[in-house]
Amino acid sequence: MVRKRLAPEAAPDEPYLQIGEVAERTGVTQRTLRFYEEKGLLKPPTRMEGGFRLYSETDIQRLERIKRLKQLLGFPLAEIKEMVDAEEVKLQLKAEYRPEAALSQKKAQLLKAIEVTERQYDLIRQKVADLAEMQSKLEERLATFGDWMEQLERQLTANRKVKTKV
Amino acid sequence: MVRKRLAPEAAPDEPYLQIGEVAERTGVTQRTLRFYEEKGLLKPPTRMEGGFRLYSETDIQRLERIKRLKQLLGFPLAEIKEMVDAEEVKLQLKAEYRPEAALSQKKAQLLKAIEVTERQYDLIRQKVADLAEMQSKLEERLATFGDWMEQLERQLTANRKVKTKV
DNA sequence: TCTAACCTTGACGTTGAGGTAAGTTATCGC
DNA sequence: GCGATAACTTACCTCAACGTCAAGGTTAGA
Numbered sequence: 593m594v595r596k597r598l599a600p601e602a603a604p605d606e607p608y609l610q611i612g613e614v615a616e617r618t619g620v621t622q623r624t625l626r627f628y629e630e631k632g633l634l635k636p637p638t639r640m641e642g643g644f645r646l647y648s649e650t651d652i653q654r655l656e657r658i659k660r661l662k663q664l665l666g667f668p669l670a671e672i673k674e675m676v677d678a679e680e681v682k683l684q685l686k687a688e689y690r691p692e693a694a695l696s697q698k699k700a701q702l703l704k705a706i707e708v709t710e711r712q713y714d715l716i717r718q719k720v721a722d723l724a725e726m727q728s729k730l731e732e733r734l735a736t737f738g739d740w741m742e743q744l745e746r747q748l749t750a751n752r753k754v755k756t757k758v
Numbered sequence: 759m760v761r762k763r764l765a766p767e768a769a770p771d772e773p774y775l776q777i778g779e780v781a782e783r784t785g786v787t788q789r790t791l792r793f794y795e796e797k798g799l800l801k802p803p804t805r806m807e808g809g810f811r812l813y814s815e816t817d818i819q820r821l822e823r824i825k826r827l828k829q830l831l832g833f834p835l836a837e838i839k840e841m842v843d844a845e846e847v848k849l850q851l852k853a854e855y856r857p858e859a860a861l862s863q864k865k866a867q868l869l870k871a872i873e874v875t876e877r878q879y880d881l882i883r884q885k886v887a888d889l890a891e892m893q894s895k896l897e898e899r900l901a902t903f904g905d906w907m908e909q910l911e912r913q914l915t916a917n918r919k920v921k922t923k924v
Numbered sequence: 925t926c927t928a929a930c931c932t933t934g935a936c937g938t939t940g941a942g943g944t945a946a947g948t949t950a951t952c953g954c
Numbered sequence: 955g956c957g958a959t960a961a962c963t964t965a966c967c968t969c970a971a972c973g974t975c976a977a978g979g980t981t982a983g984a
Binding site for chain 1: 960961962963
Binding site for chain 3: 643
């Protein structure tokens with residue numbers, strides 16, 4: 593687990609990371625990284641001559657988004673993939689905002705992105721609402737527990753008094 | 759899938775349901791019901807003479823809570839079990855609030871219930887916060903998309919004008 | 925009492941999400 | 955160019971959470 597070799601510093605502009613570094617920094621295993629790649633959740637990163645994977649900062653950001661969605665929503669990876677893909681459309685659009693051609697095609701893409709995002713949004717809104725309700729119920733319950741505890745305490749001290757009296 | 763026989767109407771007070779009815783009404787499969795029982799998520803229901811399972815209304819309520827937690831949190835069943843069990847402690851305490859003996863024992867139980875509930879509460883609070891943040895980000899994104907769409911529309915109509923002119 | 929519909933247990937299969945091990949190849953510092 | 959360390963692929967394993975028969979017992983209604 594000790595990392596002796598330095599990260600490849602050859603890259604001048606962007607700092608590329610090998611799989612071990614990425615694993616360490618993000619807390620996922622190398623296996624998981626390869627697995628996600630296999631499943632299309634992460635797109636194949638660039639490689640060194642010898643085939644070693646080199647992850648860019650954007651790759652890592654995507655991974656973090658995946659982690660987050662997975663943890664927060666608990667959905668199967670296939671759905672997570674869809675969601676992250678939808679985000680990517682946004683970046684794509686922003687990137688190639690130049691070419692004047694194919695405007696209507698761009699519109700179609702944008703429409704789709706909007707649709708997906710809206711679905712996502714509704715889903716999350718619903719979940720927030722449900723969870724909030726659950727939260728308030730738990731609050732109530734904790735209050736009730738507090739009351740009971742007080743009562744119990746009173747009864748206990750009362751008992752002690754009786755016993756010491758006898 | 760067609761249900762021809764009526765539910766057992768023999769029970770005068772509480773309406774007990776057979777496994778098929780429960781499955782139909784709750785949307786889970788019979789297999790899942792047996793599986794949850796096996797895993798301790800549902801306690802063994804009462805049975806008819808011949809061994810047919812008979813679920814009470816409270817059994818079903820417990821099942822619904824399980825479904826809800828599973829859907830909202832996406833946790834493994836083992837954890838869901840813990841959570842639902844914690845709720846049950848509450849009911850237990852309420853039920854046997856009579857016996858004056860073993861007060862301190864009751865206190866211990868209550869303390870544990872409080873602890874578990876607090877853990878649950880914190881967890882959910884955190885989740886709500888995270889999801890709310892994600893929600894607002896999605897909102898932003900949708901707004902941005904809207905702007906882009908407007909721009910696109912403008913460009914498109916401009917294009918059309920040019921073409922018709924030529 | 926007979927039968928259609930329902931239920932029982934048992935056992936094996938499947939899918940998702942990785943873990944683990946083996947054998948081989950790369951990289952890097954010396 | 956060598957040795958240590960890290961990565962690569964391939965393949966099999968695991969665990970959770972059910973699905974899917976198969977073979978037989980139960981129940982209610984005619």
